[in-house]
Amino acid sequence: MVTRGFTGRQYGSEPSDRIPPGQHLVDNFPVLTAGPTPRIEPADWTFTLKVGPRPVKAWSWSEFNALPRTKMTRDIHCVTSWSKLNTAWEGVAVDDILADACLGAPTPFALAHCYDGYSTNVPLADLAMGKAMVALKYEGQPLPRDHGGPARLLVPHLYFWKSAKWVNGLQFTERDEAGFWELRGYHMYGDPWNEQRYTND
Amino acid sequence: MTEAIAATARWQSCAIVAVATRTPAIKSFFLRLSEPFDYTAGQHVDVRLTAPNGYTAMRSYSIASTPSDSKVIELAIERLPDGEVSSFFHDVAQAGDTIELRGPLGGHFLWPGPSNKPVLLIGAGSGVVPLMAMIRYRKASGEPVPVALLLSSRTWGDVLFRDELLELERSLSDLVLALALTREPAMRRTDFSGRIDDRMVADVAGRLPVPPGCAFVCGSNAFVDIAADAALALGLEAGAIKTERYGA
Ligand SMILES: Cc1cc2nc3c(=O)[nH]c(=O)nc-3n(C[C@H](O)[C@H](O)[C@H](O)COP(=O)(O)OP(=O)(O)OC[C@H]3O[C@@H](n4cnc5c(N)ncnc54)[C@H](O)[C@@H]3O)c2cc1C
Numbered sequence: 001m002v003t004r005g006f007t008g009r010q011y012g013s014e015p016s017d018r019i020p021p022g023q024h025l026v027d028n029f030p031v032l033t034a035g036p037t038p039r040i041e042p043a044d045w046t047f048t049l050k051v052g053p054r055p056v057k058a059w060s061w062s063e064f065n066a067l068p069r070t071k072m073t074r075d076i077h078c079v080t081s082w083s084k085l086n087t088a089w090e091g092v093a094v095d096d097i098l099a100d101a102c103l104g105a106p107t108p109f110a111l112a113h114c115y116d117g118y119s120t121n122v123p124l125a126d127l128a129m130g131k132a133m134v135a136l137k138y139e140g141q142p143l144p145r146d147h148g149g150p151a152r153l154l155v156p157h158l159y160f161w162k163s164a165k166w167v168n169g170l171q172f173t174e175r176d177e178a179g180f181w182e183l184r185g186y187h188m189y190g191d192p193w194n195e196q197r198y199t200n201d
Numbered sequence: 202m203t204e205a206i207a208a209t210a211r212w213q214s215c216a217i218v219a220v221a222t223r224t225p226a227i228k229s230f231f232l233r234l235s236e237p238f239d240y241t242a243g244q245h246v247d248v249r250l251t252a253p254n255g256y257t258a259m260r261s262y263s264i265a266s267t268p269s270d271s272k273v274i275e276l277a278i279e280r281l282p283d284g285e286v287s288s289f290f291h292d293v294a295q296a297g298d299t300i301e302l303r304g305p306l307g308g309h310f311l312w313p314g315p316s317n318k319p320v321l322l323i324g325a326g327s328g329v330v331p332l333m334a335m336i337r338y339r340k341a342s343g344e345p346v347p348v349a350l351l352l353s354s355r356t357w358g359d360v361l362f363r364d365e366l367l368e369l370e371r372s373l374s375d376l377v378l379a380l381a382l383t384r385e386p387a388m389r390r391t392d393f394s395g396r397i398d399d400r401m402v403a404d405v406a407g408r409l410p411v412p413p414g415c416a417f418v419c420g421s422n423a424f425v426d427i428a429a430d431a432a433l434a435l436g437l438e439a440g441a442i443k444t445e446r447y448g449a
């Protein structure tokens with residue numbers, strides 16, 4: 001349905017094949033969080049890998065920082081409709097976390113858990129094979145607290161609520177279990193190219 | 202809740218039945234739903250505008266009206282400089298136009314429902330919109346929940362829903378209202394001048410009969426961070442402080 005009188009800020013020369021349907025470009029980096037911004041000192045930070053209820057391995061900040069580093073530059077897409085191109089991240093690939101714990105493919109699904117009680121579900125297939133990392137740096141700098149510092153999950157090909165801020169663990173699950181927003185009306189998978197914003201999209 | 206959202210989050214066309222200028226920068230748009238839905242105070246809708254060549258722009262707007270209202274919902278939209286969608290609403294949209302929207306959306310920033318613990322609301326600018334829905338709901342439902350609203354605005358003239366809030370303060374004995382004006386001296390003894398800080402939040406919370414059981418904070422990200430930290434300083438658990446950030 002055409003909206004009377006609307007032409008919009010169209011992206012004449014922009015690479016529109018990089019902007020998923022319903023999204024618009026921003027230059028800034030908006031922040032969306034459901035509660036207060038947590039304060040976590042690196043000295044108090046730990047990251048725990050679980051299979052079901054069972055902890056498999058835990059890393060302190062310095063142990064985690066000693067794992068192999070990966071860099072990726074990606075476009076990111078927030079469900080509130082902004083997209084940002086060419087964001088540069090550095091961190092530890094989920095593959096390297098699994099390797100360090102001597103785990104192959106524990107189960108087909110995972111939940112990321114966070115310091116503020118947030119959680120989100122992501123299939124293993126979307127975490128492994130270089131697709132996702134636990135990011136420690138953004139644009140060459142330690143991750144700002146607002147954006148999830150000291151560490152956040154980065155799953156850039158899914159809507160950005162899957163890239164959980166203040167992450168402190170990954171839990172592998174037999175079934176695909178809904179996380180915080182997925183229990184509150186948001187899509188279980190969240191593919192921006194298929195506009196999977198809300199539960200039945 | 203989840204089912205309700207899933208079942209109703211379809212796009213629908215809505216007629217603008219009225220437009221009201223609320224402040225120099227904020228207008229209210231009253232939209233008649235073609236597929237009415239039930240919603241909870243605090244929820245939002247997504248609005249989609251489509252250009253003749255198929256280009257679309259989508260943004261989220263909180264619902265200002267109380268759920269007990271009719272098929273007409275109110276959105277209050279602030280004009281941002283060169284804002285793609287807000288400028289369209291301010292400069293082009295008028296009564297009789299049709300707008301596409303889907304909702305209700307958001308399953309977290311929600312009026313807590315029956316409970317007699319007081320609720321603390323902290324907003325800035327257009328961030329009062331979902332808080333207004335809660336206050337209107339509180340009045341319409343008659344739930345005996347004391348509510349305090351601390352609202353930051355630039356000037357007296359920029360206070361969104363000012364006259365209605367002043368009237369509600371008079372008519373609801375358990376509503377505490379405090380305005381914080383950032384670019385003007387306070388107009389009333391119970392108001393503040395300056396930006397919201399821990400002291401103001403503690404002062405307003407202290408006017409409730411007992412400490413609040415939860416807080417809702419809405420506005421720009423920078424504002425929300427300060428106000429949410431002030432709510433933490435009151436002793437509220439992080440999980441009892443819900444925030445809605447309008448982005449940048
Ligand atoms: C859950 C939720 C609820 C909300 N509720 C409300 C509400 O009740 N009322 C309300 O007013 N808002 C609300 N918002 C904010 C709203 O969704 C929009 O973000 C806001 O209206 C701005 O949209 P816009 O298209 O006008 O501005 P945009 O075009 O998105 O731009 C935003 C700002 O950035 C600048 N900008 C960004 N990119 C460019 C560019 N490429 N070129 C030039 N300038 C640029 C603009 O000048 C403008 O100042 C809500 C947001 C959320 C997430």
